[in-house]
Amino acid sequence: NRHLISxxxxxxxxxxxxxxxxxxxxxxxxxSIKKLPxxxxxxxxxxxxxxxxxxxxxxxxxxxxxxxxxxxxxAKGSSVSKGESLKDTALTLEAxxxxxxxxxxxxxxxPHRLANWVHGSVVNAGDGTHEHPTQALLDAFSMRRRLGSLxxxxxxxxxxxxxxxxxxxxxxxxxxxxxxxxxxxxxxxLPVSVGSWPCEVSYDLDAVLPKSDVVMMLRVQKERMNAxxxxxxxxxxxxxxxxRDRFAKMPEDAIxxxxxxxxxxxxxxxxxxxxxxxxxxxxxxxGVTIRMAVLYLLLGGESA
Ligand code: CP
Numbered sequence: 001n002r003h004l005i006s007x008x009x010x011x012x013x014x015x016x017x018x019x020x021x022x023x024x025x026x027x028x029x030x031x032s033i034k035k036l037p038x039x040x041x042x043x044x045x046x047x048x049x050x051x052x053x054x055x056x057x058x059x060x061x062x063x064x065x066x067x068x069x070x071x072x073x074x075a076k077g078s079s080v081s082k083g084e085s086l087k088d089t090a091l092t093l094e095a096x097x098x099x100x101x102x103x104x105x106x107x108x109x110x111p112h113r114l115a116n117w118v119h120g121s122v123v124n125a126g127d128g129t130h131e132h133p134t135q136a137l138l139d140a141f142s143m144r145r146r147l148g149s150l151x152x153x154x155x156x157x158x159x160x161x162x163x164x165x166x167x168x169x170x171x172x173x174x175x176x177x178x179x180x181x182x183x184x185x186x187x188x189x190l191p192v193s194v195g196s197w198p199c200e201v202s203y204d205l206d207a208v209l210p211k212s213d214v215v216m217m218l219r220v221q222k223e224r225m226n227a228x229x230x231x232x233x234x235x236x237x238x239x240x241x242x243x244r245d246r247f248a249k250m251p252e253d254a255i256x257x258x259x260x261x262x263x264x265x266x267x268x269x270x271x272x273x274x275x276x277x278x279x280x281x282x283x284x285x286x287g288v289t290i291r292m293a294v295l296y297l298l299l300g301g302e303s304a
Contacts, residue, residue: 003121021297026286035066039068046125063291090114091117108130126165134291136174153213155174157182157216160220186203205246214254256273
């Protein structure tokens with residue numbers, strides 16, 4: 001593939017190639033080799049129309065560790081505020097010689113459109129409520145590093161699925177990798193299309209926790225929330241939050257994940273987020289490695 005737009009576009013072999021490449025790159029950086037010459041002379045543009053901490057910084061770090069030139073574009077402070085369209089913005093950046101464009105955008109489908117306008121590779125860094133494929137890849141990589149093969153693993157994804165591009169990408173990728181996914185959410189925070197997703201759905205978190213190898217908590221996306229879907233923070237936390245008592249119901253070797261940013265005290269208690277069984281900080285570090293693998297395979301190595 002020339003682009004990475006949806007986790008659903010990846011075959012099992014594609015996904016395993018990315019995870020295995022990331023594993024090799026992690027071994028290289030464990031040998032204190034900070035920088036590889038692989039993408040010298042290539043230009044990666046980070047095109048961010050929505051806020052980001054982890055994804056933007058880790059794509060920048062990943063490109064720099066592969067010796068690519070990086071141009072960081074943030075819609076705030078750009079000519080987007082004067083009404084310039086996505087297409088004109090993209091063509092302007094392409095005129096500056098982008099080999100890859102990493103795009104985060106509030107509109108679902110924006111990366112797909114962009115791929116029709118630019119010659120370089122397009123990487124989806126999160127589009128609206130649609131997909132966030134590199135997040136799913138770094139999550140799978142983090143699970144694999146802790147638990148080994150994902151085949152037959154029980155992964156429970158909890159919370160605001162309706163607004164979550166992370167949930168959709170994870171369900172698609174984890175299904176491809178042979179894991180069994182259960183979504184747990186209030187009925188109002190599930191998309192109507194969930195019946196066609198390759199996963200189970202439950203409304204009873206306490207019943208699912210003891211059978212889980214992985215519990216992935218989702219951020220409640222207040223900025224996208226319609227108040228009608230969300231009764232109160234206290235009620236949400238009581239029914240769907242991962243607090244100390246619920247954490248105790250998980251098997252002893254099960255892990256806790258969260259893509260970040262977290263609402264500590266709402267979907268996840270601080271002591272759970274900071275526990276030794278939480279992979280939240282590892283997920284951030286693994287994000288750089290996975291994004292190195294994706295850029296390497298799209299721009300420098302074998303086709304992903
Ligand atoms: N997980 C994630 O996408 O975080 P950012 O919004 O900070 O990039």
